[in-house]
Amino acid sequence: MTLFESGPGEVRVMTALRPPVDPPSAAVSLFPVVYQRPLAHIKHVGSFGQLYHGRLARDRGFDDALLTTADAEISETSIANIGFIDSGGEIVWPSAPSLYGITWQLLDEALTVAGINFRKQPVALNDVAGFAGAFVANSVGVVPVHRLGGLTSYDETASREIITLYEASAWDTIQS
Template sequence: MRLLAQPRIEVNGRPPSAEQFPLPLVNHGHFTAMQVRGGRTRGLDLHLARLDGATRELFGDALDGDQVRNHIRHALGDDTPDASVRVYVYWPDGDDAASIVVTVRPPAPSPKSPQSLRSVGYQRPAAHIKHLGGFGQAYYGRQAVREGFDDALLTGHGGVIAESGIANIGFFDGTSVVWPDEPSLHGITMQLLEPRLPDIGIESRRGPVRLADVTGFEAVFITNSHGVAAVGRIDDMTLPTGHDVVEAAARLYESVPWDVI
């Protein structure tokens, strides 16, 4: 396999010109991110549903899933079976249809484990959409890294936890994984794990989780397109790591079938 020398970008299935690729200047749009291996990805139907739903909400129009798949396949070409792929959707002024941007980069490794998170008082607007213009989460994420953490943990009033800057977060209370019920993005990895956890004897539910409560959980972990990783520290609180539930969740995710793009 030949690794990409530089990122590959296509707009509507073609290399972009300066005129048709204003994405760096656009913040009204949305995207999805996936890991591709052998021309396949996990949860393809969920990615396509995410893109279609956000396009309907933001622009009042549907998005053809087959067209999205064709654009991804074209951008991957015959020489890049493994990659990190993002699909962006925005609507240029004056156009009568949305534009689909596909970026292809080298595949991402599994996330570092355990993770450390720095809590911040910030929640994403329209958090249910994986939207463009994520200055706030990027700002706090970079600030957290400068302070020696891996990412930011986004919280609301009273220290109610929502999500990390780039991942969902789950808390195991001994019988169930509790996913915070604050406004957040329901990530694809979370969507794949949540209905499967009962298959391995672990219940899953939504509920409030506060910073003051986190040391009472037996395990904490994050999920995103890179995989599943334990959380070993939030602010100055040390959390238990090495719990079987985190390893079980990681194995469960690894068992999810890959879908042909």
């Protein structure tokens, strides 16, 4: 559901209905681009730039774009949050401006219950080779990252525990 102003003081609600989408069956590849969403911490309809960069990444043979600041600090992908797994198995969320998505929030809860440490910190493109793995998280689930540009390739097994934790999260019951 998206709220937007169609005229001065006129708030509209836009809802898109579609069948549930399964997460990709294979690990994804990301192409780094310099782009920051305006008001990244807010979900909004101003998504032309991120969709444009996502399409360009797919045209280059990648699954999605990895959005970075002009200083090469990672924020998110065009459609998902990204998390990294350090050599000790802890989760590192990039601290550059991004949306604190629902799947990220659910993962933080599951990680806390499982006793797995997580933190936010700056993650630059030149840092990615030092991580054991990476994953993306959005409304379709949690998926391992296989390749990040020409910078590194990850073994997707590092992400399996995170995916299992997410998949074990309780669903909210919706009464009709």
